[in-house]
Amino acid sequence: MKLIASLTSPFARKVRIVLAEKHIECELQIDVPWDADTHVPDYNPLGKIPVLLMDDGTALYDSRVIVEYLDHATPVRNVFPKESRSRILAKRWEALGDGICDAAATIFLEQKRPVPQQNPEWIARQTQKIHRGLAAVATDLGEHSWCMGDNFTLADIAVGCALGYLDLRFPHIAWRENHPNLGRLATKLAERASFSSTMPPV
Numbered sequence: 001m002k003l004i005a006s007l008t009s010p011f012a013r014k015v016r017i018v019l020a021e022k023h024i025e026c027e028l029q030i031d032v033p034w035d036a037d038t039h040v041p042d043y044n045p046l047g048k049i050p051v052l053l054m055d056d057g058t059a060l061y062d063s064r065v066i067v068e069y070l071d072h073a074t075p076v077r078n079v080f081p082k083e084s085r086s087r088i089l090a091k092r093w094e095a096l097g098d099g100i101c102d103a104a105a106t107i108f109l110e111q112k113r114p115v116p117q118q119n120p121e122w123i124a125r126q127t128q129k130i131h132r133g134l135a136a137v138a139t140d141l142g143e144h145s146w147c148m149g150d151n152f153t154l155a156d157i158a159v160g161c162a163l164g165y166l167d168l169r170f171p172h173i174a175w176r177e178n179h180p181n182l183g184r185l186a187t188k189l190a191e192r193a194s195f196s197s198t199m200p201p202v
């Protein structure tokens with residue numbers, strides 16, 4: 001298997017963390033979809049990473065499909081809860097984490113445009129999604145050890161990747177100060193080898 005990814009993509013990081021947690025060997029092929037010489041569209045018509053190339057040549061995308069596939073691929077350290085309602089709730093946490101990343105990536109791209117071409121209302125709308133998303137995550141986490149209670153799951157991986165991406169792109173967003181319980185979660189996640197070994201390069 002081969003994972004096509006960049007080192008800064010939070011969606012690709014989510015997959016890399018699941019691979020590490022489940023001790024699944026997978027070659028990493030770095031490809032930045034914004035580069036002129038990217039091959040990503042050869043594997044994913046949407047031109048987005050991550051893409052998982054399976055041994056039979058099938059290309060899997062997007063990250064949510066890939067992590068579900070990987071969780072089924074081996075029974076080692078499952079990151080999805082077994083029970084169906086809990087599974088759906090884990091996927092809801094994932095949607096929230098990924099949604100924060102979508103909004104953050106949208107702002108990052110908008111702010112790369114020349115200032116006169118940027119749309120402040122659009123940036124403000126995306127910024128609200130980030131702040132509302134963080135508030136929802138913090139409320140639901142409360143004083144629990146992990147997002148879904150006592151067990152580390154995909155929910156923690158998705159939320160951890162979103163927090164890491166905010167640190168990378170928008171270090172001025174003071175989510176640790178505004179939501180101390182998210183800071184505690186991030187500190188605990190950083191102690192895991194899967195998280196420390198996939199930290200995005202600054």
Ligand SMILES: N[C@@H](CCC(=O)N[C@@H](CS)C(=O)NCC(=O)O)C(=O)O
Nearest residue numbers: 009011033047048049050062063064
């Ligand atoms: N929902 C997708 C999002 C993937 C995504 O947006 N990836 C970004 C990199 S962080 C990308 O490849 N963007 C290239 C583009 O939009 O053309 C997933 O979960 O895999």
